[in-house]
Amino acid sequence: MNAAAETLEVSLTVNGEQVKRSVPARLNLADFLRNELGLTGTHVGCEHGVCGACTVRVDGEIVRGCLMFAAQADGSTVDTVEGLSDSREIEELQSAFVLTNALQCGFCTPGILMAAQALLRDEPNPSRERIREFLAGNYCRCTGYQAIVDAIEVVAKARASRGGR
Amino acid sequence: MKAPRFAYARPASIAQALALLAEHKDDARVLAGGQSLVPMLNFRVAAPKVLVDVNRIGALAGIKVAKDHVRIGALTRHVELERSEEIARHLPLLSQAMPYVAHPAIRNRGTFGGSCALADPAAELPACALALDATFVLAGKKGERRVAAKDFFKGLYATALKPGELLVAAEFPRAKAGYVSAFGELARRHGDYAMVGVAIHGSTKGGKFSQLRVAFFGVGDRPVRAAQFERALDGEAATPTAVEGALAKLDADLQPRADLQASAATKLHLAKVITGRALRQMEGVAS
Numbered sequence: 148m149n150a151a152a153e154t155l156e157v158s159l160t161v162n163g164e165q166v167k168r169s170v171p172a173r174l175n176l177a178d179f180l181r182n183e184l185g186l187t188g189t190h191v192g193c194e195h196g197v198c199g200a201c202t203v204r205v206d207g208e209i210v211r212g213c214l215m216f217a218a219q220a221d222g223s224t225v226d227t228v229e230g231l232s233d234s235r236e237i238e239e240l241q242s243a244f245v246l247t248n249a250l251q252c253g254f255c256t257p258g259i260l261m262a263a264q265a266l267l268r269d270e271p272n273p274s275r276e277r278i279r280e281f282l283a284g285n286y287c288r289c290t291g292y293q294a295i296v297d298a299i300e301v302v303a304k305a306r307a308s309r310g311g312r
Numbered sequence: 313m314k315a316p317r318f319a320y321a322r323p324a325s326i327a328q329a330l331a332l333l334a335e336h337k338d339d340a341r342v343l344a345g346g347q348s349l350v351p352m353l354n355f356r357v358a359a360p361k362v363l364v365d366v367n368r369i370g371a372l373a374g375i376k377v378a379k380d381h382v383r384i385g386a387l388t389r390h391v392e393l394e395r396s397e398e399i400a401r402h403l404p405l406l407s408q409a410m411p412y413v414a415h416p417a418i419r420n421r422g423t424f425g426g427s428c429a430l431a432d433p434a435a436e437l438p439a440c441a442l443a444l445d446a447t448f449v450l451a452g453k454k455g456e457r458r459v460a461a462k463d464f465f466k467g468l469y470a471t472a473l474k475p476g477e478l479l480v481a482a483e484f485p486r487a488k489a490g491y492v493s494a495f496g497e498l499a500r501r502h503g504d505y506a507m508v509g510v511a512i513h514g515s516t517k518g519g520k521f522s523q524l525r526v527a528f529f530g531v532g533d534r535p536v537r538a539a540q541f542e543r544a545l546d547g548e549a550a551t552p553t554a555v556e557g558a559l560a561k562l563d564a565d566l567q568p569r570a571d572l573q574a575s576a577a578t579k580l581h582l583a584k585v586i587t588g589r590a591l592r593q594m595e596g597v598a599s
Contacts, residue, residue, distance in 0.1 A: 218365075
């Protein structure tokens with residue numbers, strides 16, 4: 148890949164499945180997931196890294212899907228909200244979001260679930276302040292955030308009471 | 313919007329990257345973490361014909377502690393600096409600054425070198441590099457050259473990097489015994505670009521300020537040292553009273569320009585507020 152090209156072959160693992168495609172260099176990862184693979188749970192909001200709706204995991208760490216090109220994910224492992232939902236990794240978070248009314252229109256929810264799971268994976272028992280700080284990169288225009296923080300706190304406490312799992 | 317059309321290349325070595333930059337000249341831009349460049353592409357304020365993606369060049373990554381300095385590879389991600397115990401031990405100012413650098417998902421991807429090479433005047437790392445007297449290592453066709461931070465930042469998004477050159481690392485002198493750091497920033501939303509921020513490094517040995525280096529960001533076209541403020545505190549007792557007395561010197565040091573965030577007068581006021589706050593909380597300053 149040492150010569151510049153406008154179309155590139157990419158091979159990556161998305162939600163556990165091997166995917167091969169030919170992509171334009173300018174195609175960002177979020178649009179690739181949505182339009183090429185039909186994984187529309189990853190939302191595209193601001194397209195400049197501010198809103199967090201396109202948050203996905205690349206090689207285990209959350210990133211902005213709109214600020215990375217599909218070509219850059221060649222050889223990587225990508226997980227979307229669909230993958231985390233199917234594997235039940237975020238089952239508790241999803242239930243808690245419903246229980247506490249932590250979503251209204253739901254546009255931001257996939258990105259917030261991805262971010263919340265990243266936080267709880269590394270810090271099993273965060274304070275409300277820490278939850279707010281971590282989620283500062285995800286906009287929600289409906290809820291006022293209170294219920295989102297409630298939902299994440301509910302899950303953190305439930306996991307802590309089981310010894311962090 | 314979406315990025316305009318471009319051609320993409322992914323060199324595997326610094327030599328290959330330099331060859332691509334030489335081949336495509338002004339048509340090429342280096343793509344590191346992309347957390348600023350990709351928004352610029354999506355906004356169509358940048359439209360390079362070729363992107364040279366340096367993300368797979370292993371020689372650009374990582375933190376190395378040497379006898380008298382710490383070398384930070386240009387491709388070191390913000391999250392690595394944030395979590396590094398070596399950085400916390402030898403360059404505590406950077407550890408203090410990292411939580412203010414954007415948001416977790418952006419810190420996972422954004423790079424130290426990308427932030428410095430872009431030279432956004434409201435970014436944290438250029439001011440830290442200035443406060444810590446870092447030296448940037450630039451690679452070009454004729455080999456490497458070194459540029460001190462004070463000469464590296466030339467203005468709004470402008471650096472000493474010449475066409476065809478690649479930023480490969482920065483070398484930071486290791487913090488000496490008795491030297492301490494403080495950091496302060498105000499932003500409308502945690503993690504957003506600063507309205508104003510300050511990075512401070514110096515000594516409080518014997519209960520007195522000395523060798524203070526105070527660098528502001530978000531107040532001009534590049535990071536700015538506050539020379540008169542530094543002089544006013546030099547040799548003074550490290551107390552809140554001394555800090556309070558010196559803050560007026562910032563009127564002479566800083567000429568902030570109004571922007572979308574705040575008026576010039578507000579920025580100057582806030583610069584004093586965060587400087588006072590940061591220094592009062594600095595290790596070795598009497599409470």
